[in-house]
Amino acid sequence: MTILVQAAMISALYALIAIGFTLIFGVGGVLNLAHGATITMGAFSAYYAGQLGLGIPAAVLASVAIPALFAGALYLGMVKRLEDEPIMVMITTLVVSVVIEQAIMVFEGTTSRSLPRLIEGQFSIAGATFQNLLGVMFVVSWLIIGLLFLFVNYTKTGKGILAVSMSHKGASLVGIRSSRINLITWIIAGAFAGIAGLFLGSWLTASYAMGQAQLVLSFSIVVVGGIGSIRGSVVGAYLIGFLEIATTNLISASLQGLAPLAVLVVVLLVKPEGLFGREFAE
């Protein structure tokens, strides 16, 4: 039971990490390799807010707003011009990712940083004790997934996102400006990455290279779930989360990080389209 609770918590975080990545691919058809660095940016935004003594609400706000603005600026400044060249987008976002990491390394060094403690206290469930932070993270993750579902299906902009993800041409024909929809998507993805960075950093600490593992994790999750599928990403996150906790608890703690890679290889070999295919594609 303890393993199940642990896995549910970590899977909720993994879902947060992966949704933004899959959203951008699903809608824009490009891979954002700066996604991991955006997560790092979220964590360090909260860290700096803490260092400036701005308090927890300001730290939370900074961790959401700064990555969202950054992602929007990245889209407008670089990606928009290269949208028809997915390889160039990959290279550009990879370079941006490296620049961000190096900048953090120069200013903060290579040692990990402790973020402000978002929530004090612990709770017990199934005979095991967990930080309240993890409980809140679980709730926030599902709240975001739910709100995203409502937004995509029941708002005009959300339906625009759905339409662009299905067909850029079709969306244009009915008067939807795909560049505006892409911009919104990038901003939403940046905000989600920032929230993921906030929780990840608060839980495990933040370091300049923390986004690298998260980028690999995002890849694994979206490939398992089916690239571009939000539902698939949530399922993929839970599959990998449960597998990782089971592996580290039942076999060896030294196998941390291996589960996503093992699943990635197996899925690519056996079912390369993932569990849910590309939900938004025609």
Next chain:
Amino acid sequence: MVNDGSSSGAGDANGSEELGSEYNGNKRRIDRRRFLQAAGVGAAATGFAGCLGGGPSEQSEGIPSEVTVGVLAPAPENNPIGASIANSAELAASHLEDNDELLSGVDSVNVSIKNTEESPQTGRQRYRELTLDEGAHMTTGVFTSEVLLQLMDPISQQQTVHMTTGAATPEASKQVHEEYDKYKYHFRTGPVNGYHLGQNMVDFLGAKGSDLGWDSVALLVEDYEWTNPVQRAIDDHIGDLDVEVAMEQRYASGTENFGPIYDNVEQSGADAAFVAMAHTGTPAIVQWARDQRPFEFGGIHVLSQLPSYYEQTGGACGYTITQNTATPQSELTDKTLDYVEAFNDANDSYPVYTGYITYDAVMQWANVVTERETVNADEVVTGLEESSYTGTAGSLDYYGPDHEYAHDIMYNFSPDTRPEEGVNPVFQQWREGDGTGSQEVLHPSYVSSTDYEAPPWV
């Protein structure tokens, strides 16, 4: 502007001046004469450095009017370990210039600081720049063991005394022992070598075990080069104690999530995690404290040695124990607190362990040079071997050429009395009070300031 050490040649000469002013506010003159001497042959010689023997000091006799100290530090601009190396070398140079007895005929002591970037290849290149382009009379610093091992051959080729002040691998001293004539220019002023670090952990556990109440421990060691001899020494000696090793794990170097590892420690029933951590230390300590894991925490935790670490971790390091060379409160010798205050005045912060050691290294070298009246490396090597110098960290004595740890600082564990020879590292505990933390000393008793206190949640 801060020079990160990435430039070379003439740029480096200028960079050393800028670094000098950056670190302690004392403007240092550029070593132009020596630079010009080297410049004619320096650029070409760099390419052949691996083939040719003999550095500038080989021909040196007497003491020149300008002396150059070469410093190798990891990211001295933003890494406290590297900054302490750089700032302490500057402080020592400043004190030497003001000193009427040491290097009395020397007009200026130039300090040239290079960033190793913790990369063996970069460290090797920077070392050659220091010795070939800038004609350093001695070099010091080096934090990472992997970097030091790559420097052993260049040090032997340049025949310039190098005093290590951070890296702990005993492989370096083993090379000195096995090929003395080739590698005799290397000394380790501190910390005690990796094997002795492990032995020191066990010695501490033996001496203070009843106070700690740790009947069983879980040994957690990060997978880096420096921990290999530490782990070997613990395995060799912990059996002598009445302490059970409930589990032993060498975990991956990139570990960020310590949850599964700590679950295993809990399941093992260990009273404490007995650790050797440097690079992975902050996630480990923050997760231990925030999860309120039901076991205690101590050993060698390099980042906990930082005087600012309590603030950096938001108090998460409270109640943890770590070995340390010295703390700002530990008066190991009559020089310790004077150095700490001088460092604080110059830099508005307290040094970490590499600072004490680097300051001692430069001062001991200057002492020997003054005694021998020469900077000649062979003479200085003999002088250092015969030297017994009281520094800030203790008595600086080196093992002789016949010892398996030739030219390493002598380790001398002594719970209650100051050892006459060698160093006796301290063990500190982070304690809380008035919303801030302090590094209180548990061992040795002659500098201890408190008794051990377990975390309230255990």
